[in-house]
Amino acid sequence: MRFVTKSICSAVLILAAGGASAQTSVTLYGVVDVFGQYLLNGSGTKGGPGTAYVPGANSFSERSGGSTGSMFGLKGSEDLGGGLKAIFDVENGFNVNNGTFFADSTTLFYRQSWVGLRHDDWGQLTFGRQYQPSFLAIYPTDPFRGNEVLSPIAATDLAGARDRATLATQYVSGRTSNAIAYQSPDWRGLRLYGMYAFSTTVTQPVQMTSGNMLDLAATYSGYGLYVGLAYQFQHAGQESASLGQYPSGTPLAGQPLPASTFDLVSTAHYSAALAYRIGIVNLQFNYSYNSPSDPPPGARVTAPGVGTLTPLAALVHPYSIIEAGATIQATSVDVIEIAGIYRSVRGVDDNTPGFEIGAEHFLSKRTSLYLRAGYMKNNGIANVSWPGVTAADGSKQVLAVLGMSHRF
Template identity: 30%
Template sequence: MASRSVARVVAASSLLAAASAHAQSSVTLYGVIDAGLNYISNVQTGRTASGLQGEHQYSFQDGATGGIRGSRWGLRGTEDLGGGLNAIFVLENGFSINNGTLAQGGAEFGRQAYVGLQSPYGNATAGRQYDSVVDFIQPFLSGAAWAGYFGAHAGDVDNTLNTRRINNSVKFMSIDYAGFRFGGLYSFGGVPGSVGHNQVWSAGASYRNGSLALAAAYLNARNPNLSFYGTNPNAGTTAASNNLGSVGSATSPQSNPIYAGYASASTTQIVSAAGSYQLGPASVGLIYSNVQFRGLGSSSGPNPFGYSGTATFNNAEVNLRYQINSALLAGVAYMYTHNSGADNTGSASYNQVQAGTDYFLSKRTDVYLIVAYQHASGHDSLNQPAVAYITGQTPSANNHQVGVRIGMSHRF
């Protein structure tokens, strides 16, 4: 009897040893710290009987509100399950270098948090993740390369610079098939008796061949005030809340006047396409997106201006990046956004030009300079003469705004 027990222990130990040898795993700690000084020519300070009031501003800001890279740290892990299959996970925290507080509305892992399987065909993951517009279109933007959050399309209305993350989502991203990749995401609304309520889905694809790169992506969000714009912990959880922005007050500035007035949309739809061409040290990029806030006046969110119908944004960007040498790059870009307005309001246009340079002191540390100018015209979503709003900053009290940032980032 004793000999049988010993044999079982030896056998179990052998199986555990074999499993341990078979399952190779690793966990990597990584991160970015981005800090800088910003100058903004005019920011709102409030409102009086004569209209919006504003002053110029000097401030110290984390990269997430004006820099090239938002400060973060994360854990990335993988475990070999055999047969070409791996278990994978990412937990990524965003924080502010200003005061050490959590970013993304106070979420502990607000940038990304997912687990899944990696196979010879691609990755299948579940959790809080980036949508297909971010995955496939963002790499073409000047904002992703050298212009930072200053370089987002007006208010990041098309989410190409990743202002919003998608909760409760499942996602697939294929491997590279001779330069072609594809993927998609679905977020469960979780509302009893209504599969479509609060759901979000997206899909995209890209193709690279030598110097040429192309991509396209689509996103559809039902009840977007909560499902798309309300995914951070500090967001409102009822239709009475406006998670897109605010009208401000006598003592506080407005927030996101470009599309804050469209919280009552029943659906937000984003269609986007991009391309780039590399010619030696120079690269030219083109991006277009169409964003529609459909079904205005629904019960999805507040509608203080009584909007109805659809508000449509068309965004276009052309950018040029030049690698001066191995350590120094420079870029310029022009962006145009036109909001056709809802069925019973006027339209607005936003023209922005920006330039920047980035110098790498080492493989992990760089210093950079970004300059942006925006001019607004027409009437915006808050039913007022359109004001300039360089993304990530406080809106201007008038129709123009200049932003300058000097920053430094370090990767670990």
């Protein structure tokens, strides 16, 4: 036993000495965030293949990640000399309310997982699952910081994977696997980003194969001003999803249709972002336009055992998202957030206006309490919802939230 103890101690000392000589550092960090939610999920109207009227409902629930996504991560660096460092970051997402993985139960490090090199003068080159430059350009101009659960811009963007008018038009997901990314150093407030990602297949939250992707962005920050511009091009992919329910009058009326597998057409995304700080108020604005390629002539979407449901063109429409808002530092420990948003699909009667307000009170540098309230009105066959909430076509939603967040 004494020999084993001495061996373990020796190994620890050797590793510690090696770490010190290489000047490495590893940091554990994270957020634990939980909230209670009231939702009025208003009744919807019939529209789209196989859809049916859905009655409105009131619900109360406990959820996770309303202010900042619940997560833990490990990041570190090793000084290689000459201004060069090896760097890495792996970041898990989880649900505090039930302990499960966030969004994808098959992926441990859903949020980030990358390794690379950083040079003081030349910037950094990284490899793995990473944030997209388009997301990084927009992020500072969303009062709710692109939160995946309660941010209105996340809701309207992710609607691309739900709204039947845009189901085959790809959306900016925020993160990408199999990616190579470059980020320049800060040149007097100017920073450049570039990413190329190879095709990847996922089964959750949506079964999808994405094509290769190019993403470029530039940002400037200085004198209270922030400007961001981004361009992303996603090559064609494929998705599997149910396009609704069996129609009334059939033996399986009201039950989900079998999943259809259909093409995702190549899509270009253009984004612009602007913010300007005046005293305690940070005014924020962003706009994005999503332009799909034309689907092949005659392409149709079918369901197993059902047959043709709709032309693929019915799922392919360009759409835009516009958001304007403000973040107000009311006191040293109180922040107020306000955002109005509008999603519009071209060529169909499909749009969603909405707004959200929030307040956050910091009990300490690490712990805060927060409130959120929001409203969305879907028109036509739009079914935008806050992520994790199912909405019927043409429904309206009212949301109220009280939560707590702790950072470590």
